Amino acid sequence: MLKGGLYIMDAASIKQEYQDAFDVAPQSVFFSPGRINLIGEHTDYNGGHVFPCAITLGTYGAASPRTDTTVRLYSGNLPKDGVLTFDVNDLSFNKGFGWGNYPKGMLYELAKKGAKFDHGFDLYVHGNLPDGSGLSSSASLELLVGVIAKKLYNLEVEQMDLVYAGQQVENDYIGLNSGIMDQFAIGMGKKDQAMFLDVNTMKYEYYPVDLGDNVVLIMNSNKSHDLASSKYNERRSQCEEALRRIQQGVNVKTLGDLTKEQFDQATYLINDATLIRRARHAVFENQRTIDAKQALDDHDLKTFGHLVSASHISLQYDYEVSVPELDTLVDTAWAQDGVLGARIIGGGFGGCAIAIVSRDQVDHVKEVVGDTYLKRFGYAADFYVAEIADGTHEVTA
Structure with missing residues (x-):
């Protein structure tokens, strides 16, 4: 059905x-x-x-x-x-x-x-x-x-x-x-x-997940991606190379071990513009995630939304895994009343974005974002309000 x-x-x-x-x-x-x-x-x-x-x-x-x-x-x-x-x-x-x-x-x-x-x-x-x-x-x-x-x-x-x-x-x-x-x-x-x-x-x-009067809106670009044949593996290898260079002068096991300040001081060890951008996303995104958890602890949904949006910018410009379809969904959502934040999710190069939207603005956001997307790309995006579920399990009829 x-x-x-x-x-x-x-x-x-x-x-x-x-x-x-x-x-x-x-x-x-x-x-x-x-x-x-x-x-x-x-x-x-x-x-x-x-x-x-x-x-x-x-x-x-x-x-x-x-x-x-x-x-x-x-x-x-x-x-x-x-x-x-x-x-x-x-x-x-x-x-x-x-x-x-x-x-x-x-x-x-x-x-x-x-x-x-x-x-x-x-x-x-x-x-x-x-x-x-x-x-x-x-x-x-x-x-x-x-x-x-x-x-x-x-x-x-x-x-x-x-x-x-x-x-x-x-x-x-x-x-x-x-x-x-x-x-x-x-x-x-x-x-x-x-x-x-x-x-x-x-x-x-x-x-x-207590977002107050807000919900998570999934925005599907309907632009399919195949991670195994995309540049996903390349991004990982770039991060590994950046880490290898940092380890020549800093005792860390992963990029996630670094604070933003430590990373800034270690960029001279990487000494490559592309590798610096890739590693910067990994380090800063990790800190954004920690900060987002704290924002929810503090019931500071405005800050949480800003961090979600900052994640997209980092994925778009530093990690370079976004595409025009996803940027259009996110950019248009940002411009709407009642949207706290929006970003790409998943591996990138297609797929979905999410927006944190006031419950009473969901229909408006879907309409405006959907119309903008259809006019630009000639095919429709789809929208679903996320409901959070249990993990994999047996079910009964």
Whole structure:
């Protein structure tokens, strides 16, 4: 069912879709959320802080064990792909296998941790995360498969084990040098709470999201991105090179260890304009995230909004991962009454931005930003008010 441009799903409808695909009813149904990040972008692989939360948009999955060793996959989002199959004893990467590499990769990483798979399963997935939106559809699928495998194979693994396995799928199996934030937010999410995470120590705290009379508005540019083929890996390698140069004169393990003042004094060690900009974003964004948490503690929503907007400027000019579509969404939102702040979210080069908007101004902001965007680019942006959800879990009809 469509509602507000989104496909609305529940356990009962996914069960029926599974039965339509495989001619039998599924054993179990699961849900894995997407995520947004209030602030703290590209800091997770630079040893900084992040401030994400899971959302009610995500991926449903229905599954049943098989008696043989075949795994059958079907996506309600990609029906033209038909049923993808592989043997649970052959978990090698196959570029031509498309989206099926994410479930296969999750089993591969769990097998490395000692999991034994003595039978296959059938899996039907259907998500309402917009394609290429930067809301972490791949991490959503990874954690979905992890939780399904935990149940079907009676695995004794903790949720954090699944989080780390999901990151390893991205890094080692798929080849995207991402950090831990997406899998962490999706696997460990709690309804109505964000997570303030220090990726250096993996210490975290749940934090009730109290924005007063404001909501988080997701603005989807509908410009798709593919992080694995974008300059995401290049940005990470640039930060690593900047860190290597800083370490020639400063005893730090990550860019997140540096204060803004320490970084300023160390820029002569980097001595490269591009590398300085990349590292400056990582250092300053980390501090912005810490300051944003403090602003919420102080109930200072104005300062929180300013920090959110400053994050976008840094991502646009220092990290250079924004695009005209995202800048248009953010710039237009900034000009509207009732908007505290706005910025790009996710890896960049497309996808979504968020705006912190007064609840009574949401419809106006959507109308003005949407009209401006359509006139400039010739196609529509989509808008959704974010609702914060629990992490990946089994659901009942």
